[in-house]
Amino acid sequence: MGFYEQYIEKTPKSALAAKRARAIIPGGVGSAIQFWAPYPVYINDSKGSKVWDMDGNEYIDYCMCYAAMVSGHGNEIIAEAISKQAYKGALYGLPCEAATLLAEEIQRRYPCVDMIRFTQSGVESTMYAVRLARAATKKMGVLKVEGAYHGANDMLLASTGVPTDTAAGPDWMPSTIVESAGIPSGAIEHTYVVQFNHIESLEYQLKKHEGEIACFILEPCMTNGGVIPPDPGYLEAVRALTKKYNVLLIMDEVKIGARIAPGGGVEKYGIIPDLVTLAKAIGGGTPLGAFGGRRDLMEMISPLGPAVHFGTYNANPLTAEAGLACLTKVLTPEVYAEMDRLSLKYAEGLESIINRLGLPACVTIEGPLGGIQFVPEKPHTYRQANKCDKKMWSEYWYGMLCKGVIPMGSGWFEEYSISAAHSEEDIDETLNRTEDVLQTIKETI
Ligand SMILES: Cc1ncc(COP(=O)(O)O)c(C=O)c1O
Known part of the structure; x- marks a missing residue:
């Protein structure tokens, strides 16, 4: 029996739950990424590194909920902070001091953030940051990287999962490909695409659209295409070119922020953006996002300026307390060091299994994030990562599920995420199980 059949045999109650859910919830899931064939597992409980x-x-x-659960599941410090606040009220619709304290903690980690506003999610953070950049520059053009995902808002949902054929355009001038039905062509009319780690494509678009581009939104380490770290010198060249062409640089740190270092990619790579977008880790597992940066830009936000930012749930005390507990009590310097150590051990273990078995795969890593890529050479662009052997990835996915491991997010383009709750024992056990799965895959190719 193959891994797929074993998975079905192991999960009859999830099959029933999926059937019931599908009747009322499209696909039976709250977000397409939660779906895999023939149905995902339905989760009952979680604690620490386990579900x-x-x-x-x-x-x-x-x-780990796509890197959001940096504390691990059911963290007691965060649960207590949430519960204490829930009794005092979840939403006031009026300001509270916890949000100011959280803003100050984020500023401590991100000195480039002079001012910050909170949202509920990453998609809102990137949407508002781009609106602000457009408002400040009075230009409409937006540059983004091919394969980069910045949330499902209309203007950025372009070229996130490009085909490998010619429709994607040449390397130096990728096409803008709309990723959803229902997006008006006008919404992406000013969205232009460049290749990651490819400074020529950036310079080409900057020159071609000179005077039209408000901002370049960039995840400094790509995490949609597996983990693809920046090549040496790439980010420095990006910063120099964006300055030269008078284009604002937005670093999208929704996934890597407060994750790959206390101050995320900004701290790790030492490049100062004009604006930063955050979510996931800063909310301690609650729906909390943020965007912030230069004071002169942030002062353009209503009520100080003309760029609107509204939201019933913005800066609510419940998520602010959860975020504060996570950033100030859970994510200590020792925890960051330990997550990095375990991640390195995991990545090296995976690499040695792959080498021993002679599989056409490699491992990429940045701090606590990483994973197997089923391409022989480490990719530097989404295009290279997208050449992965998807069938082999699928076998790996179902194989690991059968062995009691959710190895990454549910797509070849996702990654593993080590949390504060993972242990040495988890890594050793996972490596043993991975070896079994990859050995079986090796025997069937
Ligand atoms: C880099 C990046 N930006 C934005 C988003 C969107 O965040 P959210 O799912 O909270 O809307 C994601 C989601 O994974 C992301 O990885």
């Missing part, structure tokens, strides 16, 4: 499905199967979880 349990409705059939009682235990999984060591490396998806």
Whole structure:
């Protein structure tokens, strides 16, 4: 019996839950990324590095809600902070001091953030940051990287999962490909695409659209295409070119912020953007996002300026307390060091299994994030990563599920995420199970 069939055999209660959910929720899931064929596992409980499905199967979880659960599941410090605040009220619709304290903690980690506003999610953070950049520059053009995902807002949902054929355009001038039905062509009319780690494509678009571009939104380490770190000198060249062409640089740190270092990519790579977008880790597992940066730009936000930013749930005390507990009590310097150490051990272990078995795969890593890429050479662009052997990835995915491991987010383009709750034992156990799965894959190719 193959891994796919074993998975179905192991998960009859999830099958029933999926059937019931599908009747009322499209696909039976809250977000397309939660779906895989024939149905995902439905989760009952979680604690630390583990989750349990409705059939009682235990999984060591490396998806960690797409890197958001940096504290691990059910963290007691955060649970206490949320519960204490819930009794005092979840939403006031009026300002509270916890949001100011959280803003100050983020500023401590990101000295380039003079001012900040909170949202509920990453998609809102990137949407408002781009609106602000457009308002400040009075230009409409937006540059983004091919394969980069910045949330599902209309103007940025372009070229996130480009085909490998010629429709994607040449390397130096990728096409803008709309990724959803229902997006008016006008919404992406001013969205232009460049290749990651490819300074020529950036310079080409900057020259071609000179005077039209408000901002370049960039995840300094790509995390949609597996983990693809920046090549040496790439980010420095990006900063120099954006300054030369008078284009604002927005660093999208929704996934890597407060994750790959206390001050995210800005701290790790030492490049100062004009604006930063955040979410995931800063909310301690609650729906909290933020965008911030230069004072002169942030002062353009209503009520100080003409760029509107509204939201019933903005800067609410519940998420602010959860974020504060996470950043100030859970994510200590020792925890960052330990997450990095375990991640390196995991990545080196995976690499040695791959080498031993002679599989056409490699491992990429940045701090606590990383994973197997089923391409022989480490990719530097999304295009290179997208050449991965998707069939082999699929076997790996179902194989690991059968062995009680959620190895990454549920797509070849995702990565593993080590949290504060993962242990040495988790890594050793996961490496043993991975070896079994990859050995089976090796025997079938
Ligand atoms: C880099 C990046 N930006 C933005 C988003 C969107 O965030 P959210 O899912 O909170 O809307 C994501 C989501 O994974 C992301 O990885």
